[in-house]
Amino acid sequence: MMELQEELHLDFPRCLEADFPEDVPRARDAFESIAAAIAGSDFTSLARRSPALTGFDWLGYLRCSLARMVHAAAALRRRGVVSGRLLDYGSYFGNFALMFARAGFSVDAVDSYRAYEGAFDGPKRVLAESGVRLLDFDEVGYGLAGIDASYDVVLCLGVIEHVPSSPRPLLDTLDRVLARGGLLVLDTPNLVHLYNRQKFARGETVLADIQAQYETELPFEGHHREYTIPELVWMLRRIGHQRISVEAFNYSSYALGTLSARDVHNHWNMVRDPTMREYLMTVSARPSAGAAGEPDASDWRTLIEDPEQSWLRALPAVMADQPAQVDVDRELQLVKMQDEINRRDAERAAVQHEVNVRDEMLRDLHERFVHEVQRRDEIIDRLRREQDWMRRGWRRFVVRPPQGT
Numbered sequence: 001m002m003e004l005q006e007e008l009h010l011d012f013p014r015c016l017e018a019d020f021p022e023d024v025p026r027a028r029d030a031f032e033s034i035a036a037a038i039a040g041s042d043f044t045s046l047a048r049r050s051p052a053l054t055g056f057d058w059l060g061y062l063r064c065s066l067a068r069m070v071h072a073a074a075a076l077r078r079r080g081v082v083s084g085r086l087l088d089y090g091s092y093f094g095n096f097a098l099m100f101a102r103a104g105f106s107v108d109a110v111d112s113y114r115a116y117e118g119a120f121d122g123p124k125r126v127l128a129e130s131g132v133r134l135l136d137f138d139e140v141g142y143g144l145a146g147i148d149a150s151y152d153v154v155l156c157l158g159v160i161e162h163v164p165s166s167p168r169p170l171l172d173t174l175d176r177v178l179a180r181g182g183l184l185v186l187d188t189p190n191l192v193h194l195y196n197r198q199k200f201a202r203g204e205t206v207l208a209d210i211q212a213q214y215e216t217e218l219p220f221e222g223h224h225r226e227y228t229i230p231e232l233v234w235m236l237r238r239i240g241h242q243r244i245s246v247e248a249f250n251y252s253s254y255a256l257g258t259l260s261a262r263d264v265h266n267h268w269n270m271v272r273d274p275t276m277r278e279y280l281m282t283v284s285a286r287p288s289a290g291a292a293g294e295p296d297a298s299d300w301r302t303l304i305e306d307p308e309q310s311w312l313r314a315l316p317a318v319m320a321d322q323p324a325q326v327d328v329d330r331e332l333q334l335v336k337m338q339d340e341i342n343r344r345d346a347e348r349a350a351v352q353h354e355v356n357v358r359d360e361m362l363r364d365l366h367e368r369f370v371h372e373v374q375r376r377d378e379i380i381d382r383l384r385r386e387q388d389w390m391r392r393g394w395r396r397f398v399v400r401p402p403q404g405t
Contacts, residue, residue: 007259007260009257010257013027013066013254015310015311016067019308019309020071023073023077024066024070026073027069027099029102030096030102031065031069031095033126034062034094034122035059037123037125038059039122042119046116046119048216049219049221050220050221051209051212051213051215052222058093062093062095064251065095068251068281069099071307072157075305076153076183081152081183083104083106084105084152085108085151086106086154087109087110087147087155088107088108088109089156091110092111092120094109094120094127097109100153101130101131101132102130109127109133110135110136110144110147111136111137112136112138113136114138142169142170142173143169143173147177150178151177151182152182154174154177154178154183154185156174156184156186157186159188161188161223161225161226165224171235179286181287182285182286183284185282186232186284188232189226190248190277190278191226191228193276194269194278194326195266197276198266202332229246229248229304232282233282240286241287242284242285244283247280247282247307248275249308250277250278251278251279252278253267265322268322269322269324272319272324
């Protein structure tokens, strides 16, 4: 086991290849196709009702989502599902739909494409060329009343956190279009992941920025509510699903490339404790006709699967002696330290501002002095020229005495 280093190079997505050898190439292929399709696209329409998306790094988001894609593909394969009818509910860029279509699934993808004003024209073209049937919520409705189909797999990825009020209608809809014995795959941010816990300990919110949400065009389409593992498990049991499994993993940190200092410690803490990880994915089955009810297991921890074994094998031995829980006093001390840093930065900025003002005044005085000197030199030069002219002119009028007198 290695010792804890100050820096950790993530080497994404190669760091996932040992655990997902079949899935990383397919996910990368779909990502590259979508990335090429969105080159030059205008995504300002996505931010009107979700201000946090203003200037968002969509390419980085899609690249990091390779982690989500390989988890979804591998989870289905472990259940023996490698083909069939698949619905991608809230398909957005269509990277998941494209990956599964190219893997041999018959895919329908539905989203509010008309409302996005052409932002997804490029991905839609790629999806259509790969045989994906594109549907719009304007036509089929969020409740999918316009769909007369039964799917072997339904994906609902990065959607449930955007639903206002109760998620019950959404889950009822997804369950209704699933075939008996079909699989539902959900993923969503983990409300209590480590960075959120640290924010709470510092007295910071983990919800959407209130100023942006307050001013947004309605209805607000950002994150209304995020969930914990036991909450997701409870909801899936509530709609009668069985064979529930949960995976927890990280994905947005891959955008950093290399972790340093505290992020390294956080990374290894999340490796050893799945409940602290950033993202949650569940797979559950709609019971087959006549299937017996599944016992309501009280411990949701028994449902957690952890396919990213490479990170566990690389866990530094020194982490065994490190505290696993968030230290509130330490977080508050970090706040004080950051406040002190901000105060000193502000003081330095104020001093630098004064220096800049003084320098500007000196430059102005220097320019004025140089200008005055130039003006004086010009006047002196003009006076000398006039004196010379007068001397030459005076000599012409001097009466010289006759010679020989």
